[in-house]
Amino acid sequence: MAESSPSITAVSTSRRRWPWILAGIALLAVAVLWELKTLSAERSLLVADPDTALRDAGLMAMAASSGRAAFQVNCQGCHGAGGTGNPGFGAPNLTDADWLYGVGLPSEIERIVAYGVRSNHPKSWNLAVMPAYGRAPGAGGNAPEPLTPSEVSDLVEYLASLQGDSADTAAAARGHAVYNDRGGCFDCHSRDAGGDPSVGAPNLKDRVWLYGDGNREQLRRSIADGHQGVCPSFIGSLSPMQIRAVALYVSSLSQPQQVK
């Protein structure tokens, strides 16, 4: 039997390779197209107005999966798996309509995710802390002037009265005076105790408590010992797309009716 010539062998080998080469090119093309599609989708999410993105089903589908994943890794340690918060250490509930900073717009949440609250990032929210009114000046953080134990007790009665709870009327009246005068509480929490979202001062009459459940002992401790909770800055650890996605995911927790 005659042996095949080298040229014929080369041609048949070449013919066998072609499908593999074409398959490789096709695979590469699919990978490139997939990457381009992902980049295009990420770009759409980033250039979108975050405050209207909740109503865009396509954007929210991407934000929800990416945002949830980033939330689970970076946020749920404090805010809990469902975002319901932890009053044991002042991690706010993210599923209700009560917001410390702003009104819960995705753009506001995005800023907090990026720069944090008292995170030491120069752009973090750092306008106010809850002073320790029952500690020596300088020991508990920025107390303007300490109060006496009876003034603290009066303030507790005043706060209880704001909730509609039974309270010592005379003490609550004295507490109201301390609130508006020596304590300087009105400066952050506003005259009507409704809070001030521009400095992160909580509303004191809505029965939503950042620390504890609003019982008198917890209120006394909050006033006497102060608070300065921290939300870290994630601008260095999450990508801009992840930050946007987390903001939209968190926003969707409290406004599920807005999400398309």
Next chain:
Amino acid sequence: MSQSRDPISAQNRRTLALGAVGALAGLAMAGYALFTAEGTSTLYVAPENVAVVNQQPISRIDYAAALQTLYAKTLGEATTEERQRVLDDLIAEELMVQRAKELDVPLTDQMVRSSMVSAVQAQAAMSAYTELPGEAELKAYFETNVAEYQSEGIMAVKNYVFADASTAAAAVTALKAGLPAAAVLKTYGGTDTERVKGEEFYFAAKIHLGDVLFAAARELPDGGISAPVQDNGHHVLVMIKNVRPVAYSFDSARAKVLQDYRRDTAKKLQAANRDFLHKRANILIAEDMRK
């Protein structure tokens, strides 16, 4: 008759073509990476930014924050003019900052220097706030510093002062016998200093009484009467109410423990950063200033 083709040269052409395709793909990927990697010089505005000023990006987050600060409006609420004004302002600010760097403003402007020091200190400490310590670490910290986690004591105390040790001692005997304070003061020529007015936190009582008298007072039970205490006069303390500090449990003090843990970690990081900067710096000190 079909035209025959040289299979070897066809293979060479194919090899060259595939090589060229590979080279082009490589170039495309390298180019993409070059123009999109963070910190590289680029003519491209990444989607997370609204502008790039001399390679310095201005982020959409900062833009939205500036819009909120200037007009109290969101992106959707702001007019085109308002949005343009904010963009112009941010670009102008960035240009000024860059010019300030060229002019070495930090060398001459004390406020800028102070801000830069604060910013570097804050940056060095940031990881203390980014990383959440484990429960075991927090508990260990709590146990090491357990004295820090207790309520502030409260006291209401009377402080009487007498002319000499013998009258003070006699006054103590009379008070312990149940005589009213006013009568005792009248009989023995004492004075109520009124240093502590009503109930006071321990720290306030300490300031008002002074260290020596406070140390004596804090040991007294409700209704307790001290022995005479010499401290710029002969004092007798009568405790009306003494609420001693109550230790907090770890769970109830957790927020404060975390806060203190982070503060201490931040201090350590800042100290390490200072050491690092010292080590890598070339610092020459004048002969007369050397220790």
